[in-house]
Structure formats: C-alpha cells, structure tokens
Amino acid sequence: MSEKALILEQITKTYAGEASGPVEVLRGASLELARGEVVALVAPSGAGKSTLLHIAGLLDTCDGGRVVIGGTDMTGLGDRARTAARRRQVGFIYQFHHLLPEFTAAENIVLPQRANGVATATARARAADLLARVGLEHRGDHRPAQLSGGEQQRVAFCRAMANAPRILLADEPTGNLDPGTSDQVFGVLMDLVRDTGLSALIATHNLELAARMDRVLRLEAGRIATP
Template sequence: MGILQIDELSKRYGEGETAVVALDRVSVKIERGEFVAVMGPSGCGKSTLLHLAGGLDRPTSGRVLIEGTDLSGLSDGKVAAIRRRKIGFVFQFFNLIPILGAEENAALPLTLDGVSPAAAREKARHWLAKVGLANRGGNRPDQLSGGQQQRVAVARALVAEPALVLADEPTGNLDSRASEELAALLRQVAAEWGRSVLMVTHDARIAAYADRILFLKDGRVVDETRLSAHGNDEGRLVRERMEKL
C-alpha cells in the first residue's frame, strides 16, 4: 500500500461545450520516503493534481487514498483532520501568518488539532532546528528572508509528523541559491526523515532533486522518469524531456 494512491483521477471545470478537463484519468502511487516531482507546461493540471491529492478540492471522478484512507465520501471535517495529521503543505507564497512568530507558525497544525500549546511549540522548535532555524523561533515572517520563510513553512508541514508533504511551486518565489537549498531540504525530508514528497515545479534543476518525475500534458501523465543521481546532468536531462513535451 502506497502512502498516496491516486486512481483514475479526473477533474472537469464547467459544463457542455465550455467544459475544461484539467485532469484526465490520472493514476499515481507514491511509496513511503519517495520524492516525486510533477512537471509540465502551464495549465497541464499540475496544481489541480496537487490540490486533489491534498483534499483541497473534490475530483469529478476517481479517488485519492492517503495511507489507505479514501478521501472521497469523507465529510469536510474528516478531510480537514487528515490534512492536519497526515499531510503537510508548502506553498509558493509561504502563506505564513504575519502576526505569529516562526515557532507559532510552525506549531499551527498541532495547535489547530488541540495539542497543548507547550507541546506544540516544543515540536515546532524541534523541526525549526532541523530545517536550520533553531535561533529564529521568535521572529515574525517580516523579519525573515524568503528562504527562511519557506523553511518555516517546511517545518510547519512536518510538525504533525505527516506521511505526505505536498509542495506547490515551493521555489517559485525564491532566488536560485535559496531554491537549491530548499530542494535539498525536501530531498532530506524524503530520504532521511522518511516522508513522501509530491512537489509541483516548473524548474528542471529543482525537479532533478526528486527520485521520480511525472510529466503532465493536457491533464494526462505523458511521461515518467526515475533518477538515480541528482546532479547537473540530471537537471539537463529533465530539461530536455520537458522541451520535448
């Protein structure tokens, strides 16, 4: 049983002639500790796939299983609970709460889940230290650099010890150095800390950090590649595959 299993997933917007198929019978399986990147041209359905995988949106057909639990048919509250406990999110624009410090931001999924503030903050401190922000826990987002803010977002995604981390263009708002650092961090999340990571990106260099890359076009998986190493050569290879699309 994979951590994330997506079967025949489709998403259609609108009706009749104006209907747009964003995702067309996509099936994906991600194992524990696997780092998967999704690439493809704009409008190919990358983000839709991620949103459906995270239970942020409902599919038109098909199903999403997280650690064997089928999200379809679950109430809104139960899906929210799965998001809190089993899924971590990293967004392009960080989406940190500006009035909270880094530690409070990182602790948020636990606090929302009813964990005592002290225990939640303890856990947040642990993960902030692991992402290299041990001494920035008291800083608010506007006192941190973009790269640091995204690290706080990664700590927030991991604080509830989820099985799956979903990252939507996590480097889209970072400079190249911070982007590389973040990609390395996500690789660490999968390889060392045993979380499954599904990342949407348009950057071939960043995608090259993944174990496997899915190529999407017009809502379908059109290609797939496994990478055994993660250097510049692999980056070039991914770029070439992308150009072929």
C-alpha cells in the first residue's frame, strides 16, 4: 500500500461561543490524500472547511483526532516543531493572494525559501523556474500592484510551491477572480500540481472546477461525506 500524503483521522474542533455557548465545528472529520492525488473539498460557507484546512496544514490544532503527513503523526508536536514541519511539507494558497506589496514577484517566491535556509542563488533559480512554469517569466521584477489579479494569484501559487512541499492546501484559490480568469488560472494550478506530482486538497464552491479533480469530498455537519 502506498504511503498517504495526508491522513486526517476523526478530527474534532470546538470553539467557545458567546451567548449561544460552544460551537462544534468539526465532529469527527476523516479523509485520506494519496500521493499525487488532487481532491476537491466542497462545503457551504461556515461549514468548517477553512478550519479543517488550517488543522491539516498545522496552522491550528484539533481537540481530538490525528493529523498524519507523509507517514509522520504531527498531532502532538509543539509550536516550534509544527512550524518547521509546515515550512518543509505544506504549501498554502488562499482566495486572496497576500503577496508582500514592497517586494517583486520573484522576491515573494524567494523569501519563504530563505526562511527555510535555502541559499539565495538557489532560491532565485527556483523562483525563476516556477514563474516560467506559470507563464510569468517576464514579470518577475514587477511588484504585485503592477500585476493583474490572475497574475498575482499565479505568483501566489509559485510561492506556495517554493519549498517543494509534500501537500498543497488551497482555500477557494480562484474565488476572488472573474469566471473567465478563474478558469484559466485554475488550469495553470492543475498543470503545476500535475507536473510536480504534488498532492493537493482544494476547497471550492465551484462544482465545475471540483469535477476536474480526481475526487470530490463534501464537508457536512462537521464530517466528510462523498457526494
């Protein structure tokens, strides 16, 4: 049996509420992501998909259950170890690009590599290669404000891939784009993921985009179900 890139096992998460009391967001959510697999996570707003992605990517902790990345149980790690594991093994893409405005496109891709101890020359070469893969080799010296929305999100894809992570987690990665640009940019993302053999869990409201992935999972009432 091949090693799973990601296993979420019976994940629970409850947040302290206000007048209405605690809010149980995740109630035993479980899923597995195989190596090289691209899986869509479909859920209505407020269903807990962002919480699940944050737990999967070690940005948040669960109240119960296990998070296993590349065969290693990450559940009990301390903050420092979780940060180190996240830098090495997880790439994130959000609905908004969150690029640093004072840096160029290439520099935005170099920075996470430098934070991970990669030499500057190596980081720059990696950034140039990734920009070429998404058709932006001529835009590397442009700052985010000089790029279109679709270009900014493609740079964000490259930044997420900068440290060659084991898994990619994306939360509505094209949700801030118009339909035409969304379709084009999603195609670029899929090509990038397929070319690198990455495993990806992509949350989306767009059922047409979800249908282009290997599998579709639905988050309902805090648990994972197949549509």
